[in-house]
Amino acid sequence: MAQPGRHAPFQPCLTAMHLVTSRTLATRRRILGQLAAAGAFSSVSGLFAEALTVTAKLTEGPYYPANTPFNNIPLDKDNDLVLLNDGLTPATGLVTHLAGRVLDRNGKPVRGALVEIWHADHHGEYIQSTTAVRNPKSDPNFAGFGQFLTGKDGAYRFRTIKAGLYRGRTRHIHAAVTLPGEKIRTCTQLFWDEPSYDLNGKLWAQQNDNDGVLGGVRDAVQRAALIRKFTKAAGAAGDEESTVWDIVMGSAAMEPSYPNTPGGELVVPGEAVGSGSSKSRWKIAVPAYPGYAYEVYANPTHGTLGYAALPFALTVEGKVDRNITVAEKEGTLELYVDKPSVKGAYLVGYRVPGANLGTPTGRGMGPGGGGGRPPGGEVSELLLGRDPF
Numbered sequence: 001m002a003q004p005g006r007h008a009p010f011q012p013c014l015t016a017m018h019l020v021t022s023r024t025l026a027t028r029r030r031i032l033g034q035l036a037a038a039g040a041f042s043s044v045s046g047l048f049a050e051a052l053t054v055t056a057k058l059t060e061g062p063y064y065p066a067n068t069p070f071n072n073i074p075l076d077k078d079n080d081l082v083l084l085n086d087g088l089t090p091a092t093g094l095v096t097h098l099a100g101r102v103l104d105r106n107g108k109p110v111r112g113a114l115v116e117i118w119h120a121d122h123h124g125e126y127i128q129s130t131t132a133v134r135n136p137k138s139d140p141n142f143a144g145f146g147q148f149l150t151g152k153d154g155a156y157r158f159r160t161i162k163a164g165l166y167r168g169r170t171r172h173i174h175a176a177v178t179l180p181g182e183k184i185r186t187c188t189q190l191f192w193d194e195p196s197y198d199l200n201g202k203l204w205a206q207q208n209d210n211d212g213v214l215g216g217v218r219d220a221v222q223r224a225a226l227i228r229k230f231t232k233a234a235g236a237a238g239d240e241e242s243t244v245w246d247i248v249m250g251s252a253a254m255e256p257s258y259p260n261t262p263g264g265e266l267v268v269p270g271e272a273v274g275s276g277s278s279k280s281r282w283k284i285a286v287p288a289y290p291g292y293a294y295e296v297y298a299n300p301t302h303g304t305l306g307y308a309a310l311p312f313a314l315t316v317e318g319k320v321d322r323n324i325t326v327a328e329k330e331g332t333l334e335l336y337v338d339k340p341s342v343k344g345a346y347l348v349g350y351r352v353p354g355a356n357l358g359t360p361t362g363r364g365m366g367p368g369g370g371g372g373r374p375p376g377g378e379v380s381e382l383l384l385g386r387d388p389f
């Protein structure tokens with residue numbers, strides 16, 4: 001697997017070429033170590049080829065939450081889909097952990113990438129709705145949609161439930177990645193390496209072998225990379241399952257930059273401030289730059305689940321009515337939240353100018369997504385099931 005013969009040309013002398021290739025080898029060894037630690041690849045042969053296999057792009061489908069005239073991106077868009085907002089009742093279904101990294105085709109982790117997932121609930125219902133409210137048939141405790149902004153290691157993670165089945169498709173999770181500096185999300189889908197059974201234990205009509213979307217992936221390596229075994233989650237109580245899935249982007253990521261601060265996030269202590277009433281608020285001050293978008297999370301580690309995006313106000317007395325803001329000028333940006341942090345500090349995520357903000361405006365469509373979703377009638381027609389994705 002290691003193809004040792006590939007190392008021989010790099011031995012002879014300390015030329016400029018030697019320095020470059022040695023560094024390349026070191027990088028590959030480092031990547032190999034990281035991948036081995038993560039258990040992310042079943043085969044490492046691709047690491048020694050010119051590039052990794054790019055994750056196949058698949059249709060976005062009609063159920064991305066924003067794809068309605070109402071652009072229903074939910075307020076709860078953190079990486080824990082099992083709990084909705086501050087709810088204590090978990091979603092119905094088998095708790096499932098999905099983790100991995102966003103890599104470029106050379107194996108370099110992409111930081112500042114927005115990873116989004118959405119899928120059907122235990123009974124096969126999406127939260128997506130063509131009205132102003134989410135699908136009333138969907139599990140009221142299921143978030144149905146989540147986002148994760150990668151740090152410098154490119155890692156993402158979600159806690160969700162096993163995706164439910166709906167007519168015309170085998171079991172799958174939709175995923176999208178928006179590279180930093182881009183507005184277009186690249187869409188794909190993840191499949192289970194197991195037969196699909198309905199809730200009564202009956203074999204489902206659509207399996208991986210006859211799923212119309214997965215069937216569109218002709219390349220065997222690309223196809224295999226979309227299908228993952230889900231196994232019992234280590235250390236988890238009960239029957240929770242997990243899998244690791246790296247997403248390899250075909251185009252080069254624009255490296256996000258933030259003066260004097262590596263990574264894609266800022267860890268900032270909050271200062272308790274009065275709001276003019278008995279209610280307390282916490283002020284979070286960050287150095288801001290024009291065009292960067294900022295969000296606040298309660299868990300500064302960003303590595304554990306259960307952190308939640310905190311809505312905030314832009315003034316101490318202002319209404320707490322937003323969860324993202326774009327700085328207009330350079331200087332200190334003050335954000336005011338109603339909730340204390342979990343671990344003594346807040347995490348402030350930022351996105352570079354021009355990045356997908358995951359908000360109702362400026363939605364882009366991933367390649368294969370078929371362009372902009374027209375409003376009105378055609379969406380309704382899709383929801384009738386004529387065009388299942």
Ligand SMILES: [Fe+2]
Nearest residue numbers: 061063174389
């Ligand atoms: Fe779907």
